[in-house]
Amino acid sequence: MSGEISALISAFCYALSNLLLRKGQRDTLPADNGLFPILFVSGTVLSFNLVMDLIDDPAPLVVGQHWGKNVLFCILAGVVATLFGRLALYAAIARIGATRGITVIAMAPVVTLVIAVGLLGERIHYTDVIGIGLLSVGIVLLVVEATNRQSRTARTWWRSGLVIAILAPVFQGIGYSFRKVGVTLPIDPIFASTLDTLAALFTYFAVLRSRGRLRQYFRFYVRNVNLYLVTSGFVTAAAVFFFFDAVSAAPVSTVSVIIGSQPVILAILSGIFLRKAEQLTWMTVASAAVVSAGVSFIGWH
Known part of the structure; x- marks a missing residue:
């Protein structure tokens, strides 16, 4: 399977x-916006698949003399992108909705591009400038929509979600770069994705334990089993796996751009399945379309 196809599957899985x-x-108002069960389920699913993979083929998971760097960067990617990126994203989705939150994090390819230019010496293309401009227009449309809302409370709540959402592409853009470094040597994608997710899960457990909330969250989710969050965990596991499969075969800038197409996928899915939960105004749809066009320009060279 080509890297571009794997990236497209990953984008669909992330959107779903x-x-x-x-x-x-919307159903259970989870205390941490649903991060705990999604990380737990996705980590469990990936670990199970890794064990099955090892039983079927006990070949080395990483090939190369300096494999420690690959493992380290897969772990760092998990902490930065999978944990901190999702903490910001899930909080934003809870405040401003899935489509608007995803539209903002479509800026992640810009962060990846900045890292590539600043640290890896890659040259910026004029289509990248056009793409960044279109992404900025899309974000401005969301800000204008928030400003036009009548309720002061709604505006404050919406803007706080927008500010939180802006942190997500920063963390995810950096994490995407770490994922690419993690696959510089041949590495099994299921092993890389398991390292990524388990690093996020155990770091989150450590943070919750230090704050005295681990047992509280565990009891809450056991008593309030939410099949939507459980299913989201399964789909998220697939999304992370296909991302690593993609960057193993294609440049991370290309993969991150394809992942940035989520706003259009999510807008379509939300319009079909979440008509009551997601208030899709014409400005939201326009913003998603402009952002997706910007993502296309960044990848067009």
Whole structure:
């Protein structure tokens, strides 16, 4: 399977998982916006598949003399993108909705591009400038929509979600770059994705334990089993796996651009399945379309 196809499957899985997350948030109002069960389920699913993969083929998971760097960057990617990126994204989705939250994090390819230019010496193309401009227009449309809302409380709540959402592409853009470094040597994608997700899960457990909330969250989710969040965990596991499969065969800038197409996928899915939960105004749809066009320009060279 080509890297571009794997990236497209990953983008669809990410969009679907966030749609399920939004539905789960509306049903049970989870304390941490649903991050705990999604990380737990996705980590469990990937670990199980890794064990099955090892039983079927006990070949080395990483090939190369300096494999420690690959493992380290897969772990760092999990902490930065999978944990911190989702903490910001899920909080934003809870406040401003799935489509608007995903539209903002479509800026992640810009962060990846900045890292490629600043640290890897890659040259910026004029289509990248056009793409960044279109992404900025899309974000401005969301800000204008928030400003036009009548309720002061709604505007404050919406803007706070927008500010949180802006953190998500920063974390995810950096994490995407780490994922690419993690696959510089031949590495099994299921092993890389399991390292990524388990690093996020155990770091989150450590943070919750230090704050005295681990047992509280565990009891809450056991007593309030939410099938939408559980299903989102399964789909998220697939999304992470296919992302690593994609960057193993294609440049991370290309993969991150394809992942950035989520706004259009999610807008379509939300319009079909979340008509009551997602208030899709014409400005939201226009913003998603402009952002997707910007993502296309960034990848067009």
